Amino acid sequence: MPNKNSKGxxxxxIIESAKKLFAEQGYQKTTVxxxxxxxxxxxxxxxxxxxxxxDLLLTIPDLWVSELIKDxxxxxxxxxxxxxKLRKFLWWYLRRIEEAPLDAKIVYLFLKTNxxxxxxxxxSNVKILYSYLIDIFEEGRTSGEMKPDLNPYFARTIFIGxxxxxxxxxxxxxxxxxxxDNLEDTFDLMVDAYRSK
Amino acid sequence: MPNKNSKGxxxxxIIESAKKLFAEQGYQKTTVxxxxxxxxxxxxxxxxxxxxxxDLLLTIPDLWVSELIKDxxxxxxxxxxxxxKLRKFLWWYLRRIEEAPLDAKIVYLFLKTNxxxxxxxxxSNVKILYSYLIDIFEEGRTSGEMKPDLNPYFARTIFIGxxxxxxxxxxxxxxxxxxxDNLEDTFDLMVDAYRSK
Amino acid sequence: MPNKNSKGxxxxxIIESAKKLFAEQGYQKTTVxxxxxxxxxxxxxxxxxxxxxxDLLLTIPDLWVSELIKDxxxxxxxxxxxxxKLRKFLWWYLRRIEEAPLDAKIVYLFLKTNxxxxxxxxxSNVKILYSYLIDIFEEGRTSGEMKPDLNPYFARTIFIGxxxxxxxxxxxxxxxxxxxDNLEDTFDLMVDAYRSK
Amino acid sequence: MPNKNSKGxxxxxIIESAKKLFAEQGYQKTTVxxxxxxxxxxxxxxxxxxxxxxDLLLTIPDLWVSELIKDxxxxxxxxxxxxxKLRKFLWWYLRRIEEAPLDAKIVYLFLKTNxxxxxxxxxSNVKILYSYLIDIFEEGRTSGEMKPDLNPYFARTIFIGxxxxxxxxxxxxxxxxxxxDNLEDTFDLMVDAYRSK
DNA sequence: AATGAATGAGTGTTCATTCAT
DNA sequence: TATGAATGAACACTCATTCAT
Numbered sequence: 001m002p003n004k005n006s007k008g009x010x011x012x013x014i015i016e017s018a019k020k021l022f023a024e025q026g027y028q029k030t031t032v033x034x035x036x037x038x039x040x041x042x043x044x045x046x047x048x049x050x051x052x053x054x055d056l057l058l059t060i061p062d063l064w065v066s067e068l069i070k071d072x073x074x075x076x077x078x079x080x081x082x083x084x085k086l087r088k089f090l091w092w093y094l095r096r097i098e099e100a101p102l103d104a105k106i107v108y109l110f111l112k113t114n115x116x117x118x119x120x121x122x123x124s125n126v127k128i129l130y131s132y133l134i135d136i137f138e139e140g141r142t143s144g145e146m147k148p149d150l151n152p153y154f155a156r157t158i159f160i161g162x163x164x165x166x167x168x169x170x171x172x173x174x175x176x177x178x179x180x181d182n183l184e185d186t187f188d189l190m191v192d193a194y195r196s197k
Numbered sequence: 198m199p200n201k202n203s204k205g206x207x208x209x210x211i212i213e214s215a216k217k218l219f220a221e222q223g224y225q226k227t228t229v230x231x232x233x234x235x236x237x238x239x240x241x242x243x244x245x246x247x248x249x250x251x252d253l254l255l256t257i258p259d260l261w262v263s264e265l266i267k268d269x270x271x272x273x274x275x276x277x278x279x280x281x282k283l284r285k286f287l288w289w290y291l292r293r294i295e296e297a298p299l300d301a302k303i304v305y306l307f308l309k310t311n312x313x314x315x316x317x318x319x320x321s322n323v324k325i326l327y328s329y330l331i332d333i334f335e336e337g338r339t340s341g342e343m344k345p346d347l348n349p350y351f352a353r354t355i356f357i358g359x360x361x362x363x364x365x366x367x368x369x370x371x372x373x374x375x376x377x378d379n380l381e382d383t384f385d386l387m388v389d390a391y392r393s394k
Numbered sequence: 395m396p397n398k399n400s401k402g403x404x405x406x407x408i409i410e411s412a413k414k415l416f417a418e419q420g421y422q423k424t425t426v427x428x429x430x431x432x433x434x435x436x437x438x439x440x441x442x443x444x445x446x447x448x449d450l451l452l453t454i455p456d457l458w459v460s461e462l463i464k465d466x467x468x469x470x471x472x473x474x475x476x477x478x479k480l481r482k483f484l485w486w487y488l489r490r491i492e493e494a495p496l497d498a499k500i501v502y503l504f505l506k507t508n509x510x511x512x513x514x515x516x517x518s519n520v521k522i523l524y525s526y527l528i529d530i531f532e533e534g535r536t537s538g539e540m541k542p543d544l545n546p547y548f549a550r551t552i553f554i555g556x557x558x559x560x561x562x563x564x565x566x567x568x569x570x571x572x573x574x575d576n577l578e579d580t581f582d583l584m585v586d587a588y589r590s591k
Numbered sequence: 592m593p594n595k596n597s598k599g600x601x602x603x604x605i606i607e608s609a610k611k612l613f614a615e616q617g618y619q620k621t622t623v624x625x626x627x628x629x630x631x632x633x634x635x636x637x638x639x640x641x642x643x644x645x646d647l648l649l650t651i652p653d654l655w656v657s658e659l660i661k662d663x664x665x666x667x668x669x670x671x672x673x674x675x676k677l678r679k680f681l682w683w684y685l686r687r688i689e690e691a692p693l694d695a696k697i698v699y700l701f702l703k704t705n706x707x708x709x710x711x712x713x714x715s716n717v718k719i720l721y722s723y724l725i726d727i728f729e730e731g732r733t734s735g736e737m738k739p740d741l742n743p744y745f746a747r748t749i750f751i752g753x754x755x756x757x758x759x760x761x762x763x764x765x766x767x768x769x770x771x772d773n774l775e776d777t778f779d780l781m782v783d784a785y786r787s788k
Numbered sequence: 789a790a791t792g793a794a795t796g797a798g799t800g801t802t803c804a805t806t807c808a809t
Numbered sequence: 810t811a812t813g814a815a816t817g818a819a820c821a822c823t824c825a826t827t828c829a830t
Contacts, residue, residue, distance in 0.1 A: 009217065010789085022324065025312075026310060026312060028225050029312075031824065031825085032825055032826080033822075033824080033825090036246040041234060041789095041790075041791085042791045042792075043791085043825085043826085044790070044791050044792080044793095044826090044827080045789070045790050045791065046829085047825095047826070047827080048789070048790075052825070052826075053824095053825065053826095058802065077820085109309060109310055110310060111368065112306060112365075113306055113307060113310050114224075115223060115225060115226075117369070118369060118370075122217065150386070151379075151382060151386070153379075154379060154382050154383040154386050155386060157362060157363065157383055158358075158359045158386065158387050159360060160362055161355075161358035161359035161360070161361065161362030161363070162354060162355045162358035162359065163358070164360060164362060165357055165358030165362070166354065166358070168309075172314070172315060173315075181353060182350075185348060185351050186354055186355065189347070189348070189351050189352060189355065189390050189391075190355050190390055191390075192389065192390045193346065193386050193387055193388075193389045193390035194386075197394065207814085228798085228799070229798085229800060229801080230798080230799085230800090238814095238815070238816085239816045239817075240800090240801085240814065240816085240817095241801090241802080241803080241815070241816050241817080241818095242814075242815050242816065244800095244802080245815075247801070249801075250799095250801095276801070280796070286816095325828070400677065404810090419706075420704060420706060422619050423706075424798060425657060425802085425803065425804080426803075427803080427804090428804080433811085435629060435810095435811075436811065436812045436813075437804085437805085437812085438805085438806080438807085438811070438812050438813080439810075439811050439812065440810075441804095441805070441806080443810070446804070446805075447803095447804065447805095503703060503704055504704060506700060506759075506763065507617060507700055507701060507704050509616075509617060509620075511763070512764075522745065525709050530830095544780070545773075545776060545780070547773075548773060548776050548777040551753060551756060551757065551777055552749065552752075552753045552777065552780065552781050554756055555749075555752035555753035555754070555756030555757070556748060556749045556752035556753065556754070558752065558756060559747065559748060559751055559752030559755060559756070560752070561704075566703065566708070566709060567709075576744075576745060579742060579745050580745040580748055581739070583742070583745050583746060583749065583784050583785075584749050584784055585784075586783065586784045587780050587781055587782075587783045587784035588780075591788065601793085601794095622819085622820065622821080623821060623822080624820080624821090632793095632794070632795085633794065633795045633796075634795085634796095634821085634822085635794070635796080635797095635822085635823080635824080636793075636794050636795065637796075638821095638822070638823080639792090639793070643821070643822070644820095644821070657824075715817095756790050
């Protein structure tokens, strides 16, 4: 069971093991011994790579969210129209979550509980990620696609709220259905709030 | 510090103490000893009233959400118009949360992490609470206030998502501003998605 | 289940409850609360009748063994011949144990573990009980039925050892067979050790 | 007092410490902390070697009885005559008990109380140990030394009963005299029960 | 780079017992 | 005679973390 021979170096093995166990059992119930055993090395060795258990919890989504940021710019590149960009953002984000549900579970369920979440690299990176939405809404207003008096921040609240609700529900229901079920309809409904009449 | 003389019986004292400490420090970091000391009795005495720490965690929001359900019906009674009802629901809910931020914190931040959350009384009560929204959206569609093809479930996803996002952000930011800031504008924006043109 | 209405006074109800529970689960695993619940009263009330749990453990077999002593004299009265008396002793003793297996279990399995057993009334009463055997063996030697050089103490060691072994085995095997199985043959074999040739 | 430097590895140190304390104070009254302190290490370290307190209780006599079995065959080897073998068995057994009174105390006083005793490796090993006696009695009958109609099982009941009674009495009296006092006479008396006339 | 061995500090929970009423 | 309420004192067991090798 321990993925001793999986490709990737030791550090990655540890991350993957921790990710899996955190997602499965939660942060508190997962022991360092379980993680190291799963990673195929000793507990002591784990401390050569990470400062401790909490460090591990914070590192995992940090890597993931960093990647997301890098990816997002490229994804939105060349897309014309604010609604199209909005749609792209949503579909892209959910695709990434579907591809990395363990990371998502950690961010959405376990990290928010952590007292230090707000001081986290992850938090500020998520803020960066979500700041793109402000640009999109502003572009929509400027271009006339969206309401002329649209407040981008309020618009974003609705967008993120809806999106995160969809994700959280899916995670809590153990990813037992497709994240994209009814997405089209819900999106169409939501954007009507932004659309200029 | 221990509220030995606070009104209410012992059981309530324990609940209030636990609520406060869970909300302040999180479930895991709070010890049974702290709770009992805060409640002004011995650790052993606490076990006369609750089966244990987890029982306490689950009981607290259970009581709160049960009350909410009782209250909601009355609050919506006599209100005319689906948009008015929607508005009432939102304002009422946020008011209740503002009044009981400790309960809210437990439900929104700590309970969802708990592996057993989905099997909880709280979860099913929240579902009941949110089922009222379906009725409201259906009424809106029927009455012609809302789009004739409005799917109440998708509409609700947006509504709950937005609402919970507002609440969660507020809780994570340590309730440092008013929950009602910008609420009017955000609500107005959101309901445009439902409104028949 | 609690035998609130059983005949006998409260003290007896407590004894019977304790006896049952000690025998079923052992002394250590039985709690005072279980005993008092079984007896149909509160924990605190139990302390009106007994000094505590250990007092209870020691009282139970004390009563039983006291009764045994009273009975034994009568049982042996009028029996002629030392072998007949020996036989009577054995059959009588096993009958009493069969009738009161709970008491027997407590004496044989739980009391011996107790650090204070040797200072117990029970211990000295058992000594009295077993002292009758010395008389019997001496009578046997004097009468010529038994070996002229028979040492009553060594003879008794064999008798008691055999008897207690039979009892202990039966108790450990959960009284799943008759205590009298093969008793006749074993007795006949044993007494050949005493018989004068 | 802690035997940190005693020869033997850590596991053995723990066993010896536990053995001593169990025998002195009983199983229940001995705490894990006492055992580990006596062994010269931390409580937590003890759990690296044993699963817990009960595991320790069961392991101790397990090792001892296993050794006994290995030894017995060798001890009986080369001895001629069933009475001689019987005598050897008794003397050997008591010698072993005299050498390891702590183990004996645990087996005779504390283990039998344990609810799981009958499912124990120790129990089945003791059965093996005692099965040799059946062979001896059968040999005695066949060779003519013993009664032609001697039932080996009944004979063994007397033998084991007597032997265990001698041991138990000695243990309860805190090993304050020699286990071999009067052994010769008692043995001679007992075997007359088996002897063919 | 890796680990066997060890531990300090905790942690929830149990339970016999007491006492005011 | 009875008890509801309370508690002091334990206690077995866990686990993240350290360090000599």
